[in-house]
Amino acid sequence: MVNSRPKVEDLHLVNLTKNFGDFKAVDNLTLTIPAGSFFALLGPSGCGKTTTLRMVAGLEQPTSGQIKLGNDDITDLPPYRRWVNTVFQSYALFPHLTIYENVAFGLRRQKASNIDDQVKRMLELVELTSLAQRKPQQLSGGQQQRVAVARALINEPDVLLLDEPLGALDLKLRRQMQLELKRIQTEVGITFVHVTHDQEEAMTMADTVAVMNEGRIEQMGSPVQIYEHPRTVFVANFLGQSNLFEGTVAGVEKDEIAVKLADSIIYVPTSSTEIRSGRIVVGVRPEKVKIVDQGKTGLPKNQINGSIKNTAFVGVSTQYEVETNWGLEISAFEQNVDPTDLGRPGQAVTIAWEPRHSFVLDPDEDLTAGLDPTWTE
Amino acid sequence: MSDVQNLSLIKSIKNRKSRTPYLLLIPGIGWLFFFFLFPLSTLLATSLQKPAGASPDDGFLPAFKVSNYSLALVEYYPQFIRAFTYSAIATIVCLLLAYPIAYYMAFRARKYRNLMLVLIVAPFFASFLLRTNAWKTILSGDGFVVTFLNSINLLPQGRILNTSIAVIAGLVYNFLPFMILPLYTSLEKIDSRLIEAAGDLYSPPSQSFWKVVWPLSLPGVVSGTLLTFIPASGDYINAELLGSINNKMIGNVIQSQFIDLRDYPTASALSFTFMAVILVMIYLYIRRAGTENLV
Amino acid sequence: MNTVIKIIREKTLQVFSVLILFYLMLPLLVIILLSFNKPKGRQNTSWNEFSLDAWTNICRDQTICRSFSTSIQIGLLVTIIATILGTMISFALIRHRYKGRGTTSLFVFLPLATPEVILGASLLALFLNIFIPLGFWTILLAQITFTISFVVVVVNARLAGMDPRLEQAAMDLYATPFQTFRLVTLPIALPGILAAALLSFSLSFDDFIVTSFNSGRIVTFPIYIWGAAQRGIPPQVNVIATIMFVGSLLLVLLASLISKSRKAKV
Numbered sequence: 055m056v057n058s059r060p061k062v063e064d065l066h067l068v069n070l071t072k073n074f075g076d077f078k079a080v081d082n083l084t085l086t087i088p089a090g091s092f093f094a095l096l097g098p099s100g101c102g103k104t105t106t107l108r109m110v111a112g113l114e115q116p117t118s119g120q121i122k123l124g125n126d127d128i129t130d131l132p133p134y135r136r137w138v139n140t141v142f143q144s145y146a147l148f149p150h151l152t153i154y155e156n157v158a159f160g161l162r163r164q165k166a167s168n169i170d171d172q173v174k175r176m177l178e179l180v181e182l183t184s185l186a187q188r189k190p191q192q193l194s195g196g197q198q199q200r201v202a203v204a205r206a207l208i209n210e211p212d213v214l215l216l217d218e219p220l221g222a223l224d225l226k227l228r229r230q231m232q233l234e235l236k237r238i239q240t241e242v243g244i245t246f247v248h249v250t251h252d253q254e255e256a257m258t259m260a261d262t263v264a265v266m267n268e269g270r271i272e273q274m275g276s277p278v279q280i281y282e283h284p285r286t287v288f289v290a291n292f293l294g295q296s297n298l299f300e301g302t303v304a305g306v307e308k309d310e311i312a313v314k315l316a317d318s319i320i321y322v323p324t325s326s327t328e329i330r331s332g333r334i335v336v337g338v339r340p341e342k343v344k345i346v347d348q349g350k351t352g353l354p355k356n357q358i359n360g361s362i363k364n365t366a367f368v369g370v371s372t373q374y375e376v377e378t379n380w381g382l383e384i385s386a387f388e389q390n391v392d393p394t395d396l397g398r399p400g401q402a403v404t405i406a407w408e409p410r411h412s413f414v415l416d417p418d419e420d421l422t423a424g425l426d427p428t429w430t431e
Numbered sequence: 432m433s434d435v436q437n438l439s440l441i442k443s444i445k446n447r448k449s450r451t452p453y454l455l456l457i458p459g460i461g462w463l464f465f466f467f468l469f470p471l472s473t474l475l476a477t478s479l480q481k482p483a484g485a486s487p488d489d490g491f492l493p494a495f496k497v498s499n500y501s502l503a504l505v506e507y508y509p510q511f512i513r514a515f516t517y518s519a520i521a522t523i524v525c526l527l528l529a530y531p532i533a534y535y536m537a538f539r540a541r542k543y544r545n546l547m548l549v550l551i552v553a554p555f556f557a558s559f560l561l562r563t564n565a566w567k568t569i570l571s572g573d574g575f576v577v578t579f580l581n582s583i584n585l586l587p588q589g590r591i592l593n594t595s596i597a598v599i600a601g602l603v604y605n606f607l608p609f610m611i612l613p614l615y616t617s618l619e620k621i622d623s624r625l626i627e628a629a630g631d632l633y634s635p636p637s638q639s640f641w642k643v644v645w646p647l648s649l650p651g652v653v654s655g656t657l658l659t660f661i662p663a664s665g666d667y668i669n670a671e672l673l674g675s676i677n678n679k680m681i682g683n684v685i686q687s688q689f690i691d692l693r694d695y696p697t698a699s700a701l702s703f704t705f706m707a708v709i710l711v712m713i714y715l716y717i718r719r720a721g722t723e724n725l726v
Numbered sequence: 727m728n729t730v731i732k733i734i735r736e737k738t739l740q741v742f743s744v745l746i747l748f749y750l751m752l753p754l755l756v757i758i759l760l761s762f763n764k765p766k767g768r769q770n771t772s773w774n775e776f777s778l779d780a781w782t783n784i785c786r787d788q789t790i791c792r793s794f795s796t797s798i799q800i801g802l803l804v805t806i807i808a809t810i811l812g813t814m815i816s817f818a819l820i821r822h823r824y825k826g827r828g829t830t831s832l833f834v835f836l837p838l839a840t841p842e843v844i845l846g847a848s849l850l851a852l853f854l855n856i857f858i859p860l861g862f863w864t865i866l867l868a869q870i871t872f873t874i875s876f877v878v879v880v881v882n883a884r885l886a887g888m889d890p891r892l893e894q895a896a897m898d899l900y901a902t903p904f905q906t907f908r909l910v911t912l913p914i915a916l917p918g919i920l921a922a923a924l925l926s927f928s929l930s931f932d933d934f935i936v937t938s939f940n941s942g943r944i945v946t947f948p949i950y951i952w953g954a955a956q957r958g959i960p961p962q963v964n965v966i967a968t969i970m971f972v973g974s975l976l977l978v979l980l981a982s983l984i985s986k987s988r989k990a991k992v
Binding site for chain 1: 889891892894895896897898899900901902905909910913914
């Protein structure tokens with residue numbers, strides 16, 4: 055074992071900032087990544103996630119701030135002195151070396167002993183033993199990806215950084231690799247920091263997800279936490295989809311707040327917000343609402359009437375766009391149990407959901423944050 | 432040394448790293464500075480010298496004899512004009528010959544492209560002087576080419592050698608690869624789907640060429656033109672081997688002034704004037720194309 | 727009708743290209759052919775009779791072979807020095823961001839755009855004014871000067887195509903900057919550097935104009951040819967030229983075969 059550090063430690067980013075001229079790529083980021091966790095840094099392109107990763111690797115110099123492994127400040131250490139290894143997006147395999155030599159590279163630089171044994175074992179782990187003498191150009195994308203992981207992992211770093219490593223793979227292979235990586239991480243116990251723009255990937259693999267936007271962390275937590283309880287408009291719109299309603303507080307009853315939306319009243323639990331008066335934004339995810347013909351009874355407490363504008367049968371679900379009589383558009387996803395019962399455009403319906411499924415957001419935020427840019431912009 | 436103790440060492444290494452490009456550049460650029468740029472200034476100085484005595488063997492003295500320039504230009508402007516004229520004609524002919532073959536290599540000849548590139552570059556591996564001299568054989572009076580052209584009365588002087596045609600033909604031959612290669616590089620970068628898109632938008636092939644391919648190939652055209660015209664205008668070998676006394680170019684004059692007559696001031700004045708014209712052309716080119724992609 | 731026009735157009739293009747290639751090759755064929763010629767008089771410009779005399783007695787005239795060896799010696803020295811200097815410049819230009827990159831680019835480009843007469847003349851002016859005697863060393867200095875720029879162009883092309891992430895990956899895997907250079911950058915850049923070296927040698931060996939201005943009494947192979955051009959170029963010169971040509975061609979073909987086999991997908 056060449057990495058002679060006694061145990062894996064937490065990774066601390068303290069007030070980390072990176073400016074490229076006037077452009078703030080990473081804005082005063084403070085974050086602790088627990089030792090041995092699978093951590094995902096999720097965000098759209100240009101949000102600063104890759105820059106952050108490169109600073110941790112030592113490939114980019116922070117403008118200010120610190121990076122610490124446990125108690126050791128590694129901010130000024132060059133990449134070849136950090137116990138951090140990277141799996142690059144384009145793999146960056148050395149084209150002039152064999153697979154064997156690629157994997158052995160890090161160990162050779164550290165003048166490790168038993169290189170041959172370790173390389174053979176690692177190649178077995180990623181199931182590439184038979185290709186050891188080939189060159190990278192002779193391998194498929196999926197195989198190259200496994201070499202990149204092997205080459206980094208063999209050095210037993212404290213932290214393994216993955217820069218969108220699955221982007222170039224097709225869907226099936228990607229799913230396979232996601233499971234592989236998760237399995238390896240659990241077995242080996244190293245901290246994995248995975249950078250991606252694919253929310254499904256982040257939520258599938260990670261223990262903790264941090265959503266980044268414009269150089270800052272919007273929200274961080276377990277996949278369930280941030281999905282069920284988004285705290286900013288960006289997170290609500292970037293992760294899955296959300297219906298957002300702007301209204302005013304009409305009153306507070308016991309443990310529920312009544313919110314006036316045009317001519318309807320909807321309710322949110324008092325535990326979900328500090329707001330007790332004035333403007334308020336209430337959100338609910340489309341999969342949590344029921345869509346039924348108008349006039350039905352026995353529905354959840356929050357109800358809004360409207361008519362179907364569009365339907366789309368997606369396979370696992372039917373996705374409805376409903377327009378209220380004051381022009382608000384609501385999305386509803388109905389799980390595909392009996393597809394014979396599809397609604398038709400123009401049909402009068404009621405959207406209903408339980409108050410506890412709502413979340414509340416800051417009314418001063420831009421309600422379009424986190425949405426995909428459209429042609430009308 | 433623990434990682435933390437390494438800090439001051441690392442910081443000093445970091446500072447040294449940002450000096451690396453300059454360290455790398457000093458030997459090479461220094462060399463060019465001393466052996467390319469500085470000599471041009473000595474050329475200027477020499478062009479202003481005055482004779483020390485009556486014969487060239489007496490040498491020359493540092494002076495400020497600007498009249499060297501006017502005297503030289505008045506005497507030798509025909510050769511200047513001839514050099515630029517021959518070179519311009521040769522450049523145009525090169526462009527006309529090079530474009531089709533560059534186009535063919537870029538858009539059609541997928542399999543043979545590399546072989547063709549080798550064949551185009553291959554002549555450079557044989558002596559330039561011998562190649563030019565070989566045209567003496569090919570274009571000689573009793574050779575196949577001349578007898579054929581004479582039989583259909585295409586040669587007013589009955590011969591090709593020792594005429595301006597031979598000199599220009601020599602220039603074309605020698606500099607054709609310099610035109611083909613940049614053109615090919617430029618054309619090869621063009622996505623052939625652009626031509627398909629043009630066709631999809633009702634453009635007949637001739638228009639697709641002029642409206643799509645030609646404009647996109649202009650960087651190659653310009654760079655090929657520069658790389659052909661400039662060296663060709665300074666050439667004297669073609670004129671010497673294939674031309675007569677009436678075909679002398681400015682290169683011949685400079686060469687004879689320097690080597691045979693040893694009239695260094697006049698030779699330098701001519702060289703410097705020539706260089707000035709070239710620099711103006713390069714300046715105009717850079718104004719359009721910028722300096723980033725020169726080399 | 728359209729397809730007929732298309733076919734005619736395509737065929738014309740093809741035929742034209744082949745003709746151009748033939749045009750480029752023609753003088754080479756003449757050179758090679760005349761090496762097997764026994765000239766009638768001194769001038770070896772028209773075919774007389776077949777003879778292997780020139781091939782079997784290459785060095786009958788000692789000056790030919792002496793000039794050849796002089797050119798080889800100069801060529802090797804120029805290659806080594808120009809390749810090193812030029813490669814260093816190329817690395818600075820491509821691998822580093824620094825102020826004045828555009829100026830450096832321009833400065834390296836200028837010798838390529840300068841006519842050889844000017845290059846030769848200015849160096850002659852320099853040597854005259856600082857009283858350096860013309861000879862072997864001035865030839866060397868002059869040739870290195872214009873060769874450097876060619877090296878930069880060739881190595882640039884190779885380096886520019888190299889993924890910068892490879893060097894980052896090496897450092898990520900504990901290679902110091904020097905180790906990164908030695909184990910990753912240099913091996914990958916090597917084909918470009920070798921190509922530049924071959925080009926340097928060709929340029930040096932075949933150079934006439936710049937050399938003739940600065941050679942003093944030294945006779946290189948091209949200078950010999952020029953001197954002999956009026957009197958008559960002996961076929962032995964053609965023999966040497968043919969050998970150099972075929973040799974270079976074989977080297978290039980060998981290099982491309984090696985790189986093709988390396989890239990082969992199994």
